[in-house]
Amino acid sequence: MKTLSGKVAYLTGAARGQGRSHAIALARAGADIVATDACAQIAPNSGYPMAEPEDLAETARLVKAEGGNIHTVQVDVRDLEGQQxxxxxxxxxxxxxDIVVANAGVCSWGRLWEISPEQFAESVDINLVGVWNTIKATVPAMIEAGNGGSIMTISSSAGVKAPPGCGHYAASKFGVIGLTKSLAVELGEFGIRVNTLLPYGTNTPLGNDTSMYKLFEAHPAYVYSYTPNLLKTDGLIEPEDISEAVVWLASDQSRVMTGAQIPVDKGFLAR
Known part of the structure; x- marks a missing residue:
């Protein structure tokens, strides 16, 4: 069903992973897509490589294969003027x-007192300041148009239940939730809904970062903070599972939903 026909969606971190999946799903629902990504090695402290320009081009190809229109932009979320x-x-x-999905984010591993200032700043600047930049760039246009709309931020289950080994990441994702809740109150009068999603481990380059295993090998007790999920499915959550929630939140089917934190986590946060 083309529940989003005539709508335009702006996504960050759309070259691969969750962002690509969200772009495809929104296009399948009828939305026109603006897909942004830094497409550069902007997070040297992460244990996995960042997306390349070829990845963003592949997102565009896949959106077009769904019959969608797409415009791609290479821009770092830390670049406010670039996003504007x-x-x-x-x-x-x-x-x-009409639709904003503030998805871009990075993750790295290390104990809080042992990581470098650069590693801490990298996580906060991309994951939290980058979301604020996205909001600052997009909200004025949405208000001026007077069409309402839906903004979604991608936080994490780590934004509610902080795990060991990535406290800097958790801090940034806790911040995203606070920012989102405040924005929902501020934009209610304009008919713009603002919600955040809380994914658990997802089958993306970030979710498959093997550098975390070195930390767990050194500190095996940390593993017990990752309690079993209620739903006993195999492997990580697929990005498409999160995209289903994104499309619903973008549509009028969720027209009374704002200020909510929605877990997509196989029940991890319920324990």
């Missing part, structure tokens, strides 16, 4: 902006 320019391009090309 991308939003201006969105309005110029599509005439409106």
């Amino acid at each position: 320019a991308a939003v201006a391009e969105t309005i110029a090309q599509f005439g409106r902006l």
